[in-house]
Amino acid sequence: MFSSISWYEYLVVISGICFIYYLSILLWIYQNDLLHFLGLRKYQDDAPVSKMDSHHSVLGQVKLSSTSSVSPEELQFVNEESQSINHLSNSAAHED
Numbered sequence: 001m002f003s004s005i006s007w008y009e010y011l012v013v014i015s016g017i018c019f020i021y022y023l024s025i026l027l028w029i030y031q032n033d034l035l036h037f038l039g040l041r042k043y044q045d046d047a048p049v050s051k052m053d054s055h056h057s058v059l060g061q062v063k064l065s066s067t068s069s070v071s072p073e074e075l076q077f078v079n080e081e082s083q084s085i086n087h088l089s090n091s092a093a094h095e096d
Contacts, residue, residue: 027034035041 032041
């Protein structure tokens with residue numbers, strides 16, 4: 001189909017496209033650090049910010065739960081094997 005393009009040329013073009021793609025992603029992610037390293041821009045706030053000093057919470061205020069608790073005696077656990085055996089025994093009893 002494309003007999004005029006060799007595998008070498010194809011790999012060179014694909015490698016170049018991948019290199020440009022990943023370089024642009026890295027520049028986009030680290031643009032502030034790169035500008036700071038080159039001396040073109042200073043950080044907005046050079047002082048380290050403690051998470052404990054922040055008055056705003058990412059998750060918001062703590063809200064007390066209004067759910068009731070359950071005692072351990074009220075909990076019932078059923079495994080799949082006993083449930084399937086009970087189901088089979090109940091269906092066999094109904095057939096008789």
